[in-house]
Amino acid sequence: MGIxxxxxxxxxxxxxxxxxxxxxxxxxxRVTRGDLERLAPGAATPDDLVRRSFEFLLEREPxxxxxxxxxxxxxxxxxxEFEATMIAADV
Numbered sequence: 001m002g003i004x005x006x007x008x009x010x011x012x013x014x015x016x017x018x019x020x021x022x023x024x025x026x027x028x029x030r031v032t033r034g035d036l037e038r039l040a041p042g043a044a045t046p047d048d049l050v051r052r053s054f055e056f057l058l059e060r061e062p063x064x065x066x067x068x069x070x071x072x073x074x075x076x077x078x079x080x081e082f083e084a085t086m087i088a089a090d091v
Contacts, residue, residue: 027066
């Protein structure tokens with residue numbers, strides 16, 4: 001898994017590259033400063049949060065099912081346990 005996050009006005013835009021035996025996909029995730037503070041308090045950048053978020057997703061669905069572009073909190077609409085899992089893992 002490759003992650004590259006670039007700062008933006010309201011947070012970060014992160015490109016995530018996933019590879020498996022069937023190929024490679026690239027996903028673009030937007031993380032606001034509020035998302036980072038809520039899900040990874042004290043973190044300076046979202047890289048680790050994004051990595052953990054994609055690990056969470058990959059435990060629940062194949063790479064090909066992950067949206068190509070989304071705001072990080074959208075994961076919680078599909079998997080209600082997402083935010084609690086991220087917060088607990090960060091402690």
